[in-house]
Amino acid sequence: MKKRKFTILGGDKRNVELARLLMEDSNEVQTFALNDTEYYLPKCKTLEEALDYGKIIVGPLPISRDGKTLNTPLFSESIELERILRGLTEKNIFIAGKIGSHFLENAKKKGIVLEDYFAREEMQIFNAIPTAEGAIQIAMEQMDITLHNSNAMILGYGRIGKALSKMLQGIGANVYVEARKYEDLAWIKNQGYFPIHLKELDFYINRMDVVFNTVPSMILDEKRLEKLNANCIIIDLASSPGGVDFEKAKELGIKAILASGLPGKVARVTAAAIIRDTIYHIIQEREEEKWD
Amino acid sequence: MKKRKFTILGGDKRNVELARLLMEDSNEVQTFALNDTEYYLPKCKTLEEALDYGKIIVGPLPISRDGKTLNTPLFSESIELERILRGLTEKNIFIAGKIGSHFLENAKKKGIVLEDYFAREEMQIFNAIPTAEGAIQIAMEQMDITLHNSNAMILGYGRIGKALSKMLQGIGANVYVEARKYEDLAWIKNQGYFPIHLKELDFYINRMDVVFNTVPSMILDEKRLEKLNANCIIIDLASSPGGVDFEKAKELGIKAILASGLPGKVARVTAAAIIRDTIYHIIQEREEEKWD
Amino acid sequence: MKKRKFTILGGDKRNVELARLLMEDSNEVQTFALNDTEYYLPKCKTLEEALDYGKIIVGPLPISRDGKTLNTPLFSESIELERILRGLTEKNIFIAGKIGSHFLENAKKKGIVLEDYFAREEMQIFNAIPTAEGAIQIAMEQMDITLHNSNAMILGYGRIGKALSKMLQGIGANVYVEARKYEDLAWIKNQGYFPIHLKELDFYINRMDVVFNTVPSMILDEKRLEKLNANCIIIDLASSPGGVDFEKAKELGIKAILASGLPGKVARVTAAAIIRDTIYHIIQEREEEKWD
Amino acid sequence: MKKRKFTILGGDKRNVELARLLMEDSNEVQTFALNDTEYYLPKCKTLEEALDYGKIIVGPLPISRDGKTLNTPLFSESIELERILRGLTEKNIFIAGKIGSHFLENAKKKGIVLEDYFAREEMQIFNAIPTAEGAIQIAMEQMDITLHNSNAMILGYGRIGKALSKMLQGIGANVYVEARKYEDLAWIKNQGYFPIHLKELDFYINRMDVVFNTVPSMILDEKRLEKLNANCIIIDLASSPGGVDFEKAKELGIKAILASGLPGKVARVTAAAIIRDTIYHIIQEREEEKWD
The missing domain is CATH 3.40.50.720 (NAD(P)-binding Rossmann-like Domain)
Known part of the structure; x- marks a missing residue:
């Protein structure tokens, strides 16, 4: 150049x-x-x-x-x-x-x-990589078990969801990805993750060891938080205001972390x-x- | 249900x-x-x-x-x-x-x-999997070397390109993916493949052992075919009329295969x-x- | 049971x-x-x-x-x-x-x-997983760049080397593994990493962003440390006394971390x-x- | 040189x-x-x-x-x-x-x-790669379903087992590996496959879509063949006399293929x-x- x-x-x-x-x-x-x-x-x-x-x-x-x-x-x-x-x-x-x-x-x-x-779209796509690594770093720091062989769920299959799911699979986690559209669910299966339709979320969420949220709307509300097992870690990567009822999580003794601006930090x-x-x-x- | x-x-x-x-x-x-x-x-x-x-x-x-x-x-x-x-x-x-x-x-x-x-989009996405496997099967049948450690290029990063690149990487090939848009190139890098901008294609194509085309327009024309090494195999997965000058390929002694309707066949x-x-x-x- | x-x-x-x-x-x-x-x-x-x-x-x-x-x-x-x-x-x-x-x-x-x-051998093999994850966590915490697309070298291809190389590849690093025996080098290539014979180590080490040592003998001595680029991070996972000249590293301003007993910690x-x-x-x- | x-x-x-x-x-x-x-x-x-x-x-x-x-x-x-x-x-x-x-x-x-x-050991290790690819090619040619998302079992975790399991996982199969020693089973789990102890084989074998044998002794005998589902394909990669009762398989209508000398052939x-x-x-x- x-x-x-x-x-x-x-x-x-x-x-x-x-x-x-x-x-x-x-x-x-x-x-x-x-x-x-x-x-x-x-x-x-x-x-x-x-x-x-x-x-x-x-x-x-x-x-x-x-x-x-x-x-x-x-x-x-x-x-x-x-x-x-x-x-x-x-x-x-x-x-x-x-x-x-x-x-x-x-x-x-x-x-x-x-x-x-x-x-620019490509900047957002590139940023998904340090964001995903930052999320993995936080998960490793917070969890008492290894990501390898853990049940990890990602809510949403946008840029961060795509980068994060591949890395988690690469580390050896059992990767579940939630989405709403059949098209996204088809991709999730295509890439070798467990596709979870939003409707099935309540059925699967209780067996998770870590949940990464990328959806910018209240998806982990009181009802779903109550279903989580007590040791499950939540890492919210969605842009403000995020998708987690943090107060309720605190009440339930569930560790929930809001992680934003990861690329510059990690x-x-x-x-x-x-x-x-x-x-x-x-x-x-x-x-x-x-x-x- | x-x-x-x-x-x-x-x-x-x-x-x-x-x-x-x-x-x-x-x-x-x-x-x-x-x-x-x-x-x-x-x-x-x-x-x-x-x-x-x-x-x-x-x-x-x-x-x-x-x-x-x-x-x-x-x-x-x-x-x-x-x-x-x-x-x-x-x-x-x-x-x-x-x-x-x-x-x-x-x-x-x-x-x-x-x-x-x-x-329906999800049908096309699901079909990308048997298409990709069929393409890999053909490549294995035609090549004198293993896909593992070979240089494999995919032209285009649509549904088939995404499914095929992940599988080829999984087999151990060095995966190059050509695209035009910076956005696609960002994804290609994000997922761990070598991104090749269309402009750089001529520079990289000569070192390939196999080229999979998914672009439905004449991308492997006479000029590019002449750059290929003699043992390189071409597998054209694009919908008719494909993207390969088959006559010219034959003239140059380059093996080029038009593969369509793979899901039902393989x-x-x-x-x-x-x-x-x-x-x-x-x-x-x-x-x-x-x-x- | x-x-x-x-x-x-x-x-x-x-x-x-x-x-x-x-x-x-x-x-x-x-x-x-x-x-x-x-x-x-x-x-x-x-x-x-x-x-x-x-x-x-x-x-x-x-x-x-x-x-x-x-x-x-x-x-x-x-x-x-x-x-x-x-x-x-x-x-x-x-x-x-x-x-x-x-x-x-x-x-x-x-x-x-x-x-x-x-x-017992199987305990050591299982322990290689939390050890590898702990090493990755430390690397993520210490590095200014992502592991994805970084050049990561592992010295030694024993239990930890095998677990760590697969995870690093899964995250998207360019994984180099050093070994001495042709047999190990064959496995390294077989599994899709760059095999580096001990003799070639000096040639490759300068381009690394992170080096993980698993060899319990002085492999990263003064001569090799001087070849490292200044931002390279060293993580020593070998059992005591490890394989890094830590004093020399400090002198050279190279960040070197001795990480032991990781499974219980992380x-x-x-x-x-x-x-x-x-x-x-x-x-x-x-x-x-x-x-x- | x-x-x-x-x-x-x-x-x-x-x-x-x-x-x-x-x-x-x-x-x-x-x-x-x-x-x-x-x-x-x-x-x-x-x-x-x-x-x-x-x-x-x-x-x-x-x-x-x-x-x-x-x-x-x-x-x-x-x-x-x-x-x-x-x-x-x-x-x-x-x-x-x-x-x-x-x-x-x-x-x-x-x-x-x-x-x-x-x-020489390294020759055998290198040969495991074309052998594994050849086995995958045969499986693709013979199966009516894709390897992606299929249940694939490998009997034995030696050189071929290790190369083949990684490739099958890379293609997106659910990979089960049978072994006898806890040490091997630990490695199998470590690398992200389902470990199956020989004792559990009878319990899991009926859900397989393809079984690759690498064990040079009669492991797929009459009793086990009868447990297989009718569409399951068997590919025997073990050195002669192999590990499959081919006559019985024929009798049961199960497709079983003896594949030897693959590197030179494929x-x-x-x-x-x-x-x-x-x-x-x-x-x-x-x-x-x-x-x-």
């Missing part, structure tokens, strides 16, 4: 690793609002210098926590998103994660090319590499459209 | 096995236009009696080969589709495979409930069981809609 | 779980010198009563830490091994782990039937179940020899 | 492929008594010239079918083994398969270095590559012993 000039703007340790990985690929990289203490990456002195430097400007994930200022946990000052917009031109391509609609529209009005990498460098690959795809596609 | 009355109408040995499997599940079954010599299944004397017997009437796959008469390879007389329509009432549900639009419309006009099981009973399960799903869904 | 009378004598939480598991199988169980606070297991008042109760007496693993007294971390008083010997008769079978030769001989002189479950209940199964095998074999 | 001079003497198509593979590795190769019609390999005119040419002389597998003359299916004349012995000197190393004790002793008397590659080139690798190992070991 052609070498390019990047500016990495704000963000947490993932952006530090991202900058390093981009440099390893022989790109030219400057950072701003990212005081790393590990690699002493090249830094611009001002935001303006930073925006002027890179053709491709990469912001944090999420771009902002308050909707107004850049997400800069490794920087002492606060940077208004508006200031960034003012510094960008039509020659830039601005890439960040979870870009709000307000920023998006303002950018478009100015003719700025921008893209949310977190919205595999920082992999998380950064996924962002890097997705950024490369974005650039490649734009170039094919003769953006360059 | 509730037991029911079925009439199996015409078809090949798959319908013989289907009738047997339905009986094993304690359903009441009669057949017509299906002279099996294996199980001596219960037979009706006339078409009218047959249509009168079952609430659920199951035809062949495909329902017809000429668009006018029922597909009855195991019966000496010919049965007009129109005659079947005349015998059906609103109380029946008629199920068959690859039902033409003409028959479909005529049935609808008469208020007859009918469904094409072959059009695993007759599994093929029938897939039809049975799909029929059950159809019935179940209709009952949920209070069809019963 | 026939139900029996067991006395569980001393030991840690594994013996608590063992007692519970034996009771779940409808055996009659009493404990002594094992003050559990979880299940309130039935307890004998005196050692003599305890030895009198069970036909099968199960001690701890290891039986003793000082060679003289029973290993009783959950009991406040100390129990001389000699006192146990005095209480046993020819009708008992005494089973414990890592029984010293002194105790063994004394018991034999008295005609007492005793067996060391830890010395999967207490599985560890107890393995002891239970091994005890059942011992009893079964003795009965076949008409011991009963 | 150092390049060398080889003479390939007699044998079938495997030796043709072996000669070709040795040449691909840049060795100098001449053949004798091996009239291939595929590659037109370099040929010596006389046996004497052939024996004089190569430092390493490679014979066929088996070396002889009658104990007196060389096994030369691709040559019209017959060559006495004695004549070969006369032509060899202490400078040669003679390698062949299944060398009889008579020839072996005569060679030793003359001080000739010779080795039987078929007797994967000629892989079989030759295995011989090549084993020959390289032999040479390497001898060189380490300063034979050179």
Whole structure:
């Protein structure tokens, strides 16, 4: 791939690793609002210098926590998103994660090319891997038995369900996957797991040693929690508000863990590499459209 | 599941096995236009009696080969589709495979409930398994080396690609999967295969020992065939007209095999069981809609 | 299996779980010198009563830490091994782990039937599973990248090597296994891993992300540690003194972890179940020899 | 590896492929008594010239079918083994398969270095792979159902059992493995298959769809055959006389297939590559012993 000039703007340790990985690929990289203490990456002195430097400007994930200022946990000052917009031109391509609609529209009005990498399907698919490994790590830490030969159920067969089921099978668990659609159930059987239709869930759930939820709606409610055996561990991977009645679980003495944002937590460098690959795809596609 | 009355109408040995499997599940079954010599299944004397017997009437796959008469390879007389329509009432549900639009419309006009099981996604997904096994069987028969430790490429990552890649990996092949979309490529990597973007295909194809095509367009054209090593085997699983320039392959001395309709050929009973399960799903869904 | 009378004598939480598991199988169980606070297991008042109760007496693993007294971390008083010997008769079978030769001989002189479950091959094989899972858990906790798609090397292809390689492959790592004998290397290739002859180790080791050692001799010495890439994690699973120059590793800034006794630590209940199964095998074999 | 001079003497198509593979590795190769019609390999005119040419002389597998003359299916004349012995000197190393004790002793008397590659453990382990694939190919050809989701039992957990169980699991079969020793049963469970103790065999065998025998003693006798379901396929991979009562099976209408010598039949080139690798190992070991 052609070498390019990047500016990495704000963000947490993932952006530090991202900058390093981009440099390893022989790109030219400057950072701003990212005081790393590990690699002493090249830094611009001002935001303006930073925006002027890179053709491709990469912001944090999420771009902002308050909707107004850049997400800069490794920087002492606060940077208004508006200031960034003012510094960008039509020659830039601005890439960040979870870009709000307000920023998006303002950018478009100015003719700025921008893209949310977190919205891309392949990023979500890649992220399913560190999420699945993180879930397995938590399960191993919490369970008194091995995953090997345990009964493990996954609720939902989306991206995380697919990655997690294959790994659990690879470790030697008996893998049950719950889904609603016959199509998904067919895939579950096709890939060698036990398909459980939502209707059958109540019948099978009591024999599980661990349940991983990926469904973002209240699936493990009071009624189902009461059916679980006392040593069963629940790991909720669904995006907020999750699918577990945590209060009821606590009452019943069932260990239930809400696990979110696993990629950045359990595999920082992999998380950064996924962002890097997705950024490369974005650039490649734009170039094919003769953006360059 | 509730037991029911079925009439199996015409078809090949798959319908013989289907009738047997339905009986094993304690359903009441009669057949017509299906002279099996294996199980001596219960037979009706006339078409009218047959249509009168079952609430659920199951035809062949495909329902017809000429668009006018029922597909009855195991019966000496010919049965007009129109005659079947005349015998059906609103109380029946008629199920068959690859039902033409003409028959479909005529049935609808008469208020007859009918469904094409072959059009259902879960049937296609289930069929990917015997298709993948059939492809592996052919590869084993044709290759001078083991699949284990061989370089095997799959073109396309649809239903067959997904089933086949997992099995080949399970046998110990080095599995390369070609796709176009970054999303598919992400899945390919996620599941542990080597992702090959269509653009990179020319670079990798020469080191393959076997190539399975599932893409229904001319992907293995003259240019690519010339790149293949002389002992490489091609197995084309794409629906007609396939994706291989067979004439050119022959000219180059490359063994290329067009393999279609594998489920019925390599695993007759599994093929029938897939039809049975799909029929059950159809019935179940209709009952949920209070069809019963 | 026939139900029996067991006395569980001393030991840690594994013996608590063992007692519970034996009771779940409808055996009659009493404990002594094992003050559990979880299940309130039935307890004998005196050692003599305890030895009198069970036909099968199960001690701890290891039986003793000082060679003289029973290993009783959950009991406040100390129990001389000699006192146990005095209480046993020819009708008992005494089973414990890592029984010293002194105790063994004394018991034999008295005609007492005793067996060391830890010395049995199947126990060691079963223990390889929680050991492998524990190693994977540690790797996941320590690494900044996912195991999936990482380069993982296992030194040695014994019991732990075999269990660990399969699991790592199942998670999606690129698995390299080092061995010395052509026979082992043939198996490694046969099972789908990259075989690395000890002679080739120096050539491959620099590209690894994690190295698991199972060889109980100094294999990761200064010379090899210097070849490792800086982010590589070492997990030493070999029995003491292990196979890693830990001081040198520290000097080089390489994270090296000595992990021993994993089964009891990471999967207490599985560890107890393995002891239970091994005890059942011992009893079964003795009965076949008409011991009963 | 150092390049060398080889003479390939007699044998079938495997030796043709072996000669070709040795040449691909840049060795100098001449053949004798091996009239291939595929590659037109370099040929010596006389046996004497052939024996004089190569430092390493490679014979066929088996070396002889009658104990007196060389096994030369691709040559019209017959060559006495004695004549070969006369032509060899202490400078040669003679390698062949299944060398009889008579020839072996005569060679030793003359001080000739010779080795039987078929007797080496790693060759047997490597051969387990094409044997397992061949067995799977036969099962696929014979069964009316897919291996995926079928119940497959392997009798014995030796080399073939280990290779075959992993592949069958990889295809998605439910894999049951019978063994006698607790140690083997522990491994079977460890690797994720259902362990079946010989004593439990009668209880489980009736639910199998295919049984692969690797035990060279009458394990599938009349009593067990009667328990099998009628559609179950038996594939006997044990060395002669095998472990199946074939007459009784025929009587019961059960399909039982004796499959021997699979590597050469189903994967000629892989079989030759295995011989090549084993020959390289032999040479390497001898060189380490300063034979050179």
